[in-house]
Amino acid sequence: MIPVLAFVLIVIAAMVILIFKDWRVNSVALGVQYLAAFALVMLSWPIGLAVVKLIAGWMATAAIATTCMRQKKVESTPEPAASLFFRGLAGLLIVLVVFIVAPSLQANVFPQVELMILQAGLLLMGMSLMQLGMNSEPYLVVISLLSFLSGFEVIHAALELSTLLTGLFVLVNLGLALVGVYLVTLAGEVDNPPKEGDAV
Amino acid sequence: MTLSTPMIWVLSPIVIAGVSLVLQKRRILSLVLTSLTAFGLALLAAFFPEDLTLSLGPLTLVFDESLAVLGRQITLAYEIFPFIAFIFGMTGLWSLSGNLPGVPAVFSPTSLVITAALTAAMGVEPFLYAALLIQIAVLFSIPMLTSAGEEIYRGILRYLVLMTIAMPLILIAGWLLTGVVILPPESPLIGQSALVLGLGFALWLAVFPFHSWVPMVSQHSQPMVVSYLLFILPTTILVFGLNFINRYAFLRTSGEIFNIIRISGVVMILFGGILTTVQDNLKRGFGFSALVETGFSLLAVGSIAEGGLVWMLMLFPARAMGYYLWGYALTRLESHCGSLDITNLRGCARQFPMLTAGLLLAQLSVAGLPLLASFPVKIALLTQIMTAQTALGVWSFIGNLGLFIFTIRLLLNFVMPIDREPPRFWALTEKASEFLPVIIVVLVLVALGLIPQHIDIGLTNILTAFPQLQ
Numbered sequence: 001m002i003p004v005l006a007f008v009l010i011v012i013a014a015m016v017i018l019i020f021k022d023w024r025v026n027s028v029a030l031g032v033q034y035l036a037a038f039a040l041v042m043l044s045w046p047i048g049l050a051v052v053k054l055i056a057g058w059m060a061t062a063a064i065a066t067t068c069m070r071q072k073k074v075e076s077t078p079e080p081a082a083s084l085f086f087r088g089l090a091g092l093l094i095v096l097v098v099f100i101v102a103p104s105l106q107a108n109v110f111p112q113v114e115l116m117i118l119q120a121g122l123l124l125m126g127m128s129l130m131q132l133g134m135n136s137e138p139y140l141v142v143i144s145l146l147s148f149l150s151g152f153e154v155i156h157a158a159l160e161l162s163t164l165l166t167g168l169f170v171l172v173n174l175g176l177a178l179v180g181v182y183l184v185t186l187a188g189e190v191d192n193p194p195k196e197g198d199a200v
Numbered sequence: 201m202t203l204s205t206p207m208i209w210v211l212s213p214i215v216i217a218g219v220s221l222v223l224q225k226r227r228i229l230s231l232v233l234t235s236l237t238a239f240g241l242a243l244l245a246a247f248f249p250e251d252l253t254l255s256l257g258p259l260t261l262v263f264d265e266s267l268a269v270l271g272r273q274i275t276l277a278y279e280i281f282p283f284i285a286f287i288f289g290m291t292g293l294w295s296l297s298g299n300l301p302g303v304p305a306v307f308s309p310t311s312l313v314i315t316a317a318l319t320a321a322m323g324v325e326p327f328l329y330a331a332l333l334i335q336i337a338v339l340f341s342i343p344m345l346t347s348a349g350e351e352i353y354r355g356i357l358r359y360l361v362l363m364t365i366a367m368p369l370i371l372i373a374g375w376l377l378t379g380v381v382i383l384p385p386e387s388p389l390i391g392q393s394a395l396v397l398g399l400g401f402a403l404w405l406a407v408f409p410f411h412s413w414v415p416m417v418s419q420h421s422q423p424m425v426v427s428y429l430l431f432i433l434p435t436t437i438l439v440f441g442l443n444f445i446n447r448y449a450f451l452r453t454s455g456e457i458f459n460i461i462r463i464s465g466v467v468m469i470l471f472g473g474i475l476t477t478v479q480d481n482l483k484r485g486f487g488f489s490a491l492v493e494t495g496f497s498l499l500a501v502g503s504i505a506e507g508g509l510v511w512m513l514m515l516f517p518a519r520a521m522g523y524y525l526w527g528y529a530l531t532r533l534e535s536h537c538g539s540l541d542i543t544n545l546r547g548c549a550r551q552f553p554m555l556t557a558g559l560l561l562a563q564l565s566v567a568g569l570p571l572l573a574s575f576p577v578k579i580a581l582l583t584q585i586m587t588a589q590t591a592l593g594v595w596s597f598i599g600n601l602g603l604f605i606f607t608i609r610l611l612l613n614f615v616m617p618i619d620r621e622p623p624r625f626w627a628l629t630e631k632a633s634e635f636l637p638v639i640i641v642v643l644v645l646v647a648l649g650l651i652p653q654h655i656d657i658g659l660t661n662i663l664t665a666f667p668q669l670q
Binding site for chain 2: 108109125129132136138141145148149152156159160162163164165167168169171172175176178179182183186
């Protein structure tokens with residue numbers, strides 16, 4: 001029951017991140033996505049190690065969300081419905097492709113990985129790549145990269161268990177989030193240069 | 201606690217870089233600290249005893265070559281020391297220029313961290329985990345590419361994205377390859393694994409068509425920083441790639457794979473060379489020239505059966521010095537002249553003869569002009585490819601001409617008299633502190649070109665760390 005729920009949550013979260021550009025919505029979706037990914041990683045790893053990924057993911061999400069909250073540049077503007085519809089359609093296309101490709105990939109390449117884990121991982125990676133192709137705003141790029149890595153980690157966890165690897169992934173995720181914070185802040189400074197007398 | 205080599209070349213530079221970052225406001229102190237550390241570590245690696253025992257008077261320190269980290273190991277064996285000495289030495293050289301105009305304050309400490317992370321990548325076991333360490337190095341490089349207040353350029357985001365996508369591909373390829381070893385040669389999984397691996401390396405090395413970030417970043421970021429990054433990342437990634445060829449017999453013995461690598465190299469040389477020729481911005485031109493250099497490295501790897509790996513390694517010092525001088529001259533010229541558009545630099549040689557000469561010589565050295573550093577290796581490489589596959593040789597030659605043509609265009613613009621009041625007459629306006637590094641590096645480039653056999657830093661010896669490749 002839990003894996004199915006996690007899978008559904010991943011699909012919804014990934015679709016939300018793909019369709020909407022509002023940082024608030026995306027941050028919540030990213031948090032939910034990490035929770036669902038944690039549930040799937042738990043199928044392959046002991047809970048003590050799997051929870052590391054959840055905590056690191058939530059820390060990364062919090063760092064990005066907090067920074068966006070402080071920046072005026074990332075305030076979202078209403079988008080035309082056609083744009084949302086198009087992105088939703090692109091997302092559905094990814095879902096369709098993953099459902100077609102995953103079974104044969106599992107049979108030929110990853111026989112030891114459960115189909116649901118493979119599907120979830122591929123979905124996250126596919127949706128993130130689609131998102132990366134459609135956006136160039138720093139915070140969206142970083143959120144997409146975090147999602148991409150999260151999808152990869154879900155699959156890789158079923159292939160290998162290593163404490164060092166987990167530690168390195170945590171470093172990469174947090175490093176990516178910090179780079180995101182840096183880039184979002186920089187973009188904000190360019191857009192709204194500090195006025196004379198402003199507190200630094 | 202047992203002392204180990206990773207403690208010296210991985211942990212200590214990270215700690216010192218941290219201290220240096222704290223001292224960022226005292227820029228000279230921070231710079232001296234990082235440069236001295238990098239040079240010190242380079243010298244230590246160059247002269248470290250083979251038995252890993254250091255005797256300092258009555259004190260005898262015995263070093264272990266491995267350090268256990270979270271159940272795995274980082275091993276820096278004696279055989280890899282020449283490469284460690286080389287990358288730390290070069291990092292020291294670049295760090296010395298950390299206070300040039302426009303170079304971000306974080307450059308020197310960050311470059312030390314990047315080199316340390318890449319050194320760890322050379323020794324981590326299982327070696328596949330190196331992909332994550334390389335990614336960490338990439339993440340560290342972002343702040344120095346964008347200094348505060350500058351616009352975020354798409355190139356940097358593209359660089360981040362492509363490098364991040366490469367990492368999972370390498371990890372997955374590595375996992376697939378462990379299973380491929382026991383498969384029959386006709387298994388489709390072998391080709392698929394090689395494809396995933398190739399894709400990962402193509403992303404890492406900015407092979408066409410994943411190259412777009414290189415000219416973009418090169419054009420908009422500080423030249424000293426870009427030259428360092430375009431030197432250190434491909435160099436380390438190429439050496440890391442030797443692990444795959446060393447471990448997997450099917451890769452080593454596959455003529456098709458090396459042919460593809462060779463063709464990719466020629467495409468890079470041709471593509472980069474032609475695009476370099478038509479560039480009007482010097483920084484962007486440098487980016488495209490770096491693609492040509494990656495092409496030559498791939499050409500060398502593709503010629504593995506003819507001893508190409510030795511050429512690949514021999515190209516590194518010449519390239520490093522050339523890139524350093526290139527970055528240095530561009531930085532100085534940018535601070536003097538503003539924009540580095542070719543039209544803006546008309547008559548520039550009349551005011552800054554030493555800097556412009558340095559820039560031209562750096563370009564010619566990288567291009568492989570006789571008597572300069574890259575010539576001995578490039579002529580050998582081109583002769584070999586000309587003999588083996590004439591068509592590829594001709595295309596490589598044409599591509600390589602691009603940088604010569606670009607340099608000639610630049611030279612004509614530099615010396616061109618222009619109608620300007622007051623007119624620019626020939627005069628040495630640079631300070632000695634500005635052109636002294638140019639003279640020193642040019643002398644090294646000439647020495648590397650004239651007497652390469654006497655300036656052997658032992659880089660080719662690192663092949664002993666890869667028993668199957670000797």
